[in-house]
Amino acid sequence: xxxxxxxxxxxxxxxxxxxxxxxxxxxxxxxxxxxxxxxxxxxxxxxxxxxxxxxxxxxxxxxxxxxxxxxxxxxxxxxxxxxxxxxxxxxxxxxxxxxxxxxxxxxxxxxxxxxxxxxxxxxxxxxxxxxxxxxxxxxxxxxxxxxxxxxxxxxxxxxxxxxxxxxxxxxxxxxxxxxxxxxxxxxxxxxxxxxxxxxxxxxxxxxxxxxxxxxxxxxxxxxxxxxxxxxxxxxxxxxxxxxxxxxxxxxxxxxxxxxxxxxxxxxxxxxxxxxxxxxxxxxxxxxxxxxxxxxxxxxxxxxxxxxxxxxxxxxxxxxxxxxxxxxxxxxxxxxxxxxxxxxxxxxxxxxxxxxxxxxxxxxxxxxxxxxxxxxxxxxxxxxxxxxxxxxxxxxxxxxxxxxxxxxxxxxx
Numbered sequence: 001x002x003x004x005x006x007x008x009x010x011x012x013x014x015x016x017x018x019x020x021x022x023x024x025x026x027x028x029x030x031x032x033x034x035x036x037x038x039x040x041x042x043x044x045x046x047x048x049x050x051x052x053x054x055x056x057x058x059x060x061x062x063x064x065x066x067x068x069x070x071x072x073x074x075x076x077x078x079x080x081x082x083x084x085x086x087x088x089x090x091x092x093x094x095x096x097x098x099x100x101x102x103x104x105x106x107x108x109x110x111x112x113x114x115x116x117x118x119x120x121x122x123x124x125x126x127x128x129x130x131x132x133x134x135x136x137x138x139x140x141x142x143x144x145x146x147x148x149x150x151x152x153x154x155x156x157x158x159x160x161x162x163x164x165x166x167x168x169x170x171x172x173x174x175x176x177x178x179x180x181x182x183x184x185x186x187x188x189x190x191x192x193x194x195x196x197x198x199x200x201x202x203x204x205x206x207x208x209x210x211x212x213x214x215x216x217x218x219x220x221x222x223x224x225x226x227x228x229x230x231x232x233x234x235x236x237x238x239x240x241x242x243x244x245x246x247x248x249x250x251x252x253x254x255x256x257x258x259x260x261x262x263x264x265x266x267x268x269x270x271x272x273x274x275x276x277x278x279x280x281x282x283x284x285x286x287x288x289x290x291x292x293x294x295x296x297x298x299x300x301x302x303x304x305x306x307x308x309x310x311x312x313x314x315x316x317x318x319x320x321x322x323x324x325x326x327x328x329x330x331x332x333x334x335x336x337x338x339x340x341x342x343x344x345x346x347x348x349x350x351x352x353x354x355x356x357x358x359x360x361x362x363x364x365x366x367x368x369x370x371x372x373x374x375x376x377x378x379x380x381x382x383x384x385x386x387x388x389x390x391x392x393x394x395x396x397x398x399x400x401x402x403x404x405x406x407x408x409x410x411x412x
Contacts, residue, residue: 219241
């Protein structure tokens with residue numbers, strides 16, 4: 001009997017290894033056991049059938065969301081991307097870090113919670129990591145920089161807290177951390193070395209401080225709904241490849257640089273900040289931006305005719321004065337402008353006939369200026385019901401030129 005006891009562990013290991021090898025074909029035993037741990041830690045949320053194919057008496061390379069090359073798992077998509085909700089529930093097993101050949105790991109929107117396993121940093125071949133729209137908490141693993149081949153990191157729409165790690169892989173091209181609870185300052189000294197970075201999305205967090213130099217390769221930058229401050233000229237001046245820029249709902253101040261309007265932007269969102277001064281796009285470069293929103297700032301002076309080429313223009317709730325450029329009226333009648341919001345400024349006139357035919361699809365609001373709107377068009381409810389600004393305010397604006405007026409242009 002003693003001899004039997006000493007040989008049983010060896011026999012048991014042999015049987016387990018034989019069974020794994022037989023049911024999984026050529027799948028590496030480490031990957032097989034890791035997949036089992038993943039299955040134990042996650043479950044289908046009611047209504048989901050993703051794990052219905054995960055029968056470990058068959059070849060795991062045939063499971064939904066499992067992709068193999070030879071004997072290794074190289075890509076893992078947990079959940080059915082086509083199903084959307086309800087997704088999966090549970091926690092992501094730390095055994096995920098044992099699948100060392102993984103190049104892609106994604107988790108569809110669901111109810112997966114807990115922290116992001118620190119073992120993920122052991123996946124040296126990982127290029128794509130997307131865990132968005134779940135309930136992850138905790139911090140971003142500080143050693144994320146060890147993933148030297150990582151190109152996309154998307155952990156948006158979770159409950160991640162803490163600070164942004166001091167460094168990221170230089171290979172990163174898409175960094176999406178939006179809609180979390182991340183705080184502190186932006187480690188631009190690290191991001192500036194990510195010379196392939198194309199997309200940086202940090203909106204809806206608790207980040208603060210000034211933003212420093214960023215990679216000139218950026219094409220998409222969104223930091224809206226944070227507490228950033230300082231001048232945008234400090235970091236935007238080298239970003240001439242930008243197609244999308246959103247700095248809205250922060251505390252940025254100073255002037256809006258003229259050169260930014262010559263970037264190949266489709267959307268420029270600068271609303272709800274503390275920008276001041278005159279806005280003067282470069283006259284030598286035609287503006288091709290589809291949407292420009294400068295509303296709820298402290299901008300003053302006359303409105304540049306260069307904005308007539310913009311499809312959706314929001315200049316409301318500022319301190320602009322003078323007459324509305326005639327080119328705006330032409331574009332409105334021709335349906336070349338779809339949105340023109342000029343309410344809550346100090347504008348003194350617009351050359352528009354009361355009989356002008358404004359297309360039904362066009363949104364035009366002129367109320368609460370130093371003039372009587374020549375046409376009555378529907379305005380947003382938050383614009384209020386008062387059509388014209390009080391004479392005393394208009395007189396004060398003319399005295400100071402707008403720069404020294406105490407009135408902020410309307411409601412917030």
